Amino acid sequence: MIYNKITSGILSSIKLIVGDDAVITSHTDLEKYSHDETEDLHYYPEVVVKPKTPQEIAALMRLCNENLIPVTPRGAGTGLSGGALAVMGGLLISMERFNKVLGIDEQNLQATVEPGVVTEEFMNQVAAKGLLYPVDPASKGSCFIGGNVSHGSGGPRVVKYGTIREYILNLEVVLPSGDIIWTGANTLKYASGYNLTQLMIGAEGTLGIITKIVVKLIPGPTHDALLLASFSTNENACSAVSAIFRAGIVPSALEFMERRGVEWVKEHDGIAFDLKDEIEAFLLIEVDGTNQDVIFADCEKINEVLEEFDCKDVLFADTSAQKEELWRMRRTMAVSVKSNSIYKEEDTVVPRASLPQLIKGIKEIGNKYGFESICYGHAGDGNVHTNIIKGLMSDDDWNNKLKDGIREIFELTVSLGGTISGEHGIGMVQKDYMSIKFAEVHFEIWRGIKKVFDKNGILNPGKIF
Template sequence: MDLIRLFSDIISLERIVSKSELLDKYSTDESSIHFSQPLIALLPKTTEEISKILAIAYNNDIVVVPRGLGTGLSGGAIPIKPSIIISTELMNNIIEIDTENMMIVTEPGVITGNLQREVEKHGLYYPPDPASLDSCSIGGNVSESSGGPSAVRYGTTRDYVRGIEFVTPNGTIMHFGGKVRKDATGYNIKDLLIGSEGTLGIITKLTLSLIPLPKFKYDMLIAFDSIDDAINGAIIILRSSIKPSTIEFMEKRAIEAAKEFLGNEMPVQKGEAHLLIRLDGDNKNEIEERMISTSEIVKQLTGYEILIAENSTQQEKLWKGRRSLHDAMVKMSVKREREDVVVPISMLPKLISEVHKLEDIYNVPVIAFGHAGDGNVHINIIKTKNDNGSFDKYYNEMIKKILETTVYLGGKLSGEHGIGIFKKEFMHLVFTEEELELQRKLKMVFDPKNLFNPEKMLP
């Protein structure tokens, strides 16, 4: 089948990628796993173009893989079967910033950080802040139900989606929701699309709610003598009236990795665990009172060396350790496996303890850090340059045990990165066969031919 000829009546040839060297970037994502190149990649600019492309693909039984900007970590945008990629990277326009209703209407290819900066010009705030916010797309965030450090107070991407336009696998354009903050009209189809990882349709337009931009923000970096005290501190703070917008944590091995990478630039070099707390709001005196309350709580535990940042320069220094972790682990590793699990907050110390038991058993380094405010942990299994073969021999077994432990502790397989290719075989740890079958039937309602991003998410 001549795919270029099939689709060239819909989009121009310069937006059809067919050369092997150019298709390689559509064969992987940030997980660095490579399955196979797509047959072609199509770069539409409008909803109507996507609708026509999908109608043709559906009628010709062509497998389709939707794609944003390829920053995912679960393999969700990687082709497995012979497929065409439909990338929304050129659908990158903000359509409207509605300051009266505090809403933004946007195409899916807009970079999340750019969207945040645009609404801030109007005194508004879009809180979801995934680590890759300066490279990921807002459509990808919705497809993965992304989170970020600010989720502890402000919620995740899901909490801001008010309206959604998408195209079904057969090319039908659908609209659900809109510029309303309450909607009890019909089934909540909008929320089915959020976190569906491109298996039910392609998102082409989003209406997102905004909030007023906080006038002030203060950061606190606190070292503790134990991970238990750090997490207990986080729990006490969350149960208080302090209302932090961020509570990040780094356990000892993460602190050591950042220290090795940053040297003297590491803001606090001691401690078995660090908490990084942000307090924001419109009343400076009230925020300072919340800081005093936070300091009193942590001093009752083993919290010490409390650093406070009041301006952007100071805050950048305080966040340097946390934000350096990606680069630090890239430098120290030949390869790494990244898990994104979530447990009840009180179970964080137990999870980290069990993870480090695996490190001792298999002689493979493990580094954990993440969002203490909502129990979301990023666990990195590291293959160092000095690895003696243990990583390749044991990492699959380690992943299995980490996920089994997570579920045993009342957690879930993913907090914000999604299931994709890599975790679908473990979905039975969370769901019964009847529950999985219900989800398969739901997928078939949207995609009866199973042409849309097949072999993802569901076993």
């Protein structure tokens, strides 16, 4: 596909649509929009706009379609796969002004929210009414809910409450043609033709730009308990994970953390934590519900399971301050790793009982290619973020040889029944590994679907496939 550049004439048209104050063209101001949280990548769009209405976006889409200008939609730029990067230049549409919670419907336990609302702000507004929206990625304090939808984002509580797919009922979307549609209905059940809502979730902004989101809410839990269990081997920690479910417990979070990650969080965040020499891995386990006794009984059962896997120590968080501290340890791990070293993050996911083999295999691949890795994440879902640390690796090895190592990690992941991304999306960074998992017929179908929505291929080009 050959795209055109944004000429001064097109720029004038853009300004007519959104107003001068919503247009950014200076290199300095574009910098902020040239990267996300993915490694060290920079791609400058030619122009950034900050529209306020679906109609403005529709007009921009028509203009760019007529002139074959690439359009990249962008949420908060917290993505980890480069999905919001304008890799072909062109127009970047920042959704930051779509920042209102339009309504919380307490009769129906639904909310309508714009895509540029920060996830945690939305969760807090909902919680103030005693309700729960449980999809909370680690970046919840800064990411936008629209980005979460577009990437099929998860978080710790998916393990109990289900994926984001279960909470998104309906979407208002601007299509590349400029048409504005609602994808479905504001109903809990929906069996009315191909499900376009589900197709948009995880489409990484390549099929349309989401402008309103109707979300299902549920009554929130009133009590919870948090345990930190320590193990002398990764394998014991990972093996305990599926045993907890087999004991009939569905925790509201079941997170795995490697020792090295905890060490770096201690350094970076100054979290006071007594890290014993023998400990190699941790499980952070949360149980929630509406009855304290049941939660205690669940904790007892979990304790029994942990003992079977040679758990060295269980720390029970007594106060909400302690709980916050333990959660902070887990949530800041990505930032701590980043501040310590150049790194790459791969979002590996396998059936949960295969976690021990996955982690073991990743370490072996690291030994072969000479890199250290730190694994942590949503063990209850079999979803572990594999952070590859540059450390002492040469630039040449890092930029070239490492690709083969990452390929081996994904080959292992796929051989264990897993896939290329659990919740970060494919974007541009994981794109090269898709052929490990998928055959040409998948690519043909995806390209076909893309073409149905976006015949000129203007929307978020260079992503997924």
